[in-house]
Amino acid sequence: MPEHEADGQLATPTHEVRDFLHRRREQIAQRWADEPLFRAVFTVSRDEAVEAGKVVVDALTQVADSEQVEDPDSAGFSAVREQLGRMGAARSRAGLSNTQVSSELAALRPPVENLLAADLQQAPPEHLRACSTVLTVLMGTLRLVAMQTALSEWQALSDRQRMQLLEVATPVIRLWDGIVAVPLIGTLDSARSQVVMETLLNAVVEEHARFAILDITGVPTVDSLVAQHLMKTVAAARLMGAECIVSGIRPAIAQTIVHLGLDLDVITRASLADALGYALHQLGADIVKPGAGQR
Amino acid sequence: MHTAAGVEACLPIRSDMDLVWVRQHVRQAAARLGFGLVDQTKLVTAASELARNTLVHGGGGQMAAQHVSSRGSQGLRLAFSDEGPGIADLELALSDGYTSGGGLGMGLSGARRLVHDFEIDSAPGSGTTVRVTCWVVRPPRPREGV
Numbered sequence: 001m002p003e004h005e006a007d008g009q010l011a012t013p014t015h016e017v018r019d020f021l022h023r024r025r026e027q028i029a030q031r032w033a034d035e036p037l038f039r040a041v042f043t044v045s046r047d048e049a050v051e052a053g054k055v056v057v058d059a060l061t062q063v064a065d066s067e068q069v070e071d072p073d074s075a076g077f078s079a080v081r082e083q084l085g086r087m088g089a090a091r092s093r094a095g096l097s098n099t100q101v102s103s104e105l106a107a108l109r110p111p112v113e114n115l116l117a118a119d120l121q122q123a124p125p126e127h128l129r130a131c132s133t134v135l136t137v138l139m140g141t142l143r144l145v146a147m148q149t150a151l152s153e154w155q156a157l158s159d160r161q162r163m164q165l166l167e168v169a170t171p172v173i174r175l176w177d178g179i180v181a182v183p184l185i186g187t188l189d190s191a192r193s194q195v196v197m198e199t200l201l202n203a204v205v206e207e208h209a210r211f212a213i214l215d216i217t218g219v220p221t222v223d224s225l226v227a228q229h230l231m232k233t234v235a236a237a238r239l240m241g242a243e244c245i246v247s248g249i250r251p252a253i254a255q256t257i258v259h260l261g262l263d264l265d266v267i268t269r270a271s272l273a274d275a276l277g278y279a280l281h282q283l284g285a286d287i288v289k290p291g292a293g294q295r
Numbered sequence: 296m297h298t299a300a301g302v303e304a305c306l307p308i309r310s311d312m313d314l315v316w317v318r319q320h321v322r323q324a325a326a327r328l329g330f331g332l333v334d335q336t337k338l339v340t341a342a343s344e345l346a347r348n349t350l351v352h353g354g355g356g357q358m359a360a361q362h363v364s365s366r367g368s369q370g371l372r373l374a375f376s377d378e379g380p381g382i383a384d385l386e387l388a389l390s391d392g393y394t395s396g397g398g399l400g401m402g403l404s405g406a407r408r409l410v411h412d413f414e415i416d417s418a419p420g421s422g423t424t425v426r427v428t429c430w431v432v433r434p435p436r437p438r439e440g441v
Contacts, residue, residue: 227399252333259408260405260408
């Protein structure tokens, strides 16, 4: 850069690129509108794609003006960050992998580079090379910004889904007067088991439950920590006057618990139906098949 | 053999989420090698205990899964290693009900009962490595399904 400044004839490559972007705003946006990324996102009209392209070119011009072409946090990008994120998200919703979205973003560079080369035909080769290096870096940063934005949206989505999972996966079902059941599904990590304990204890109070059934049919692995969480929940429910029954213990889980040496100090039943039958019997309500008795 | 693909892996153990990966990988690898449902469950449970030890006591580490075979028998070897404080008294750590972390104290000793081969390598200050191996034992008259 210093040698170009020294001869006073040529602008610095960064400023050259800035002026070029400003001058060719319309043409660049037109060419981008024909690229798969813009065509696929802006399906309503081509004008819409061109307008969106112009906004991106303006952002790049601003970034080049501030001479922060390598900085994805540059102020110029803030205007288009949301738009780029939306475009990336739209493409991944359409079924594209991250790599494919990234290569569609990369495809925005060649048209601009060709325009630049055409514009600087008369310039010395080393100046053209310096300018296209700046442009390449700038477009690389643009791609990074777009991917960053898309990734943070996916992160937010997965955080939301995690929160949803915490709530959705722990319904309390009232099976009978005084009998509630909680079907447990998935991994009982600390956060989940805390939610389970709270919802179960609340249900015990609200439903005046004397029996609470914890069904672990949907829990793939019962190790010592899961067992400990279960026992704590059982002990807490017991303190509130409800007896707990753990049901849904599959044969493989039963054998594993025995080998592991765990002593589940709680009433257990193989299936939810058995647990319900036991609880009903304890409440004095036996289920009788029609024809077996007088009624 | 085609079974090696999808079995060999080296997974980091840095958070609770990593434990989920470890369990899923072990379950898939065991199923691929032809372990029955009971043995799969045992192996996954042992892996879950050991991986949690690596995380809680060792401050994080990794699990390496390896496909082994000996005299026509297929097996899965899992190595859990960390660079934590190590175990001072192995005999005490391996006894039922002993805990230093507020758990039930059945993790290490229980995991040993769930696998066929169990090796532990640890000294204070030099981290801990636990290697376990399970073999697919084929009964004389295999009965498929339940």
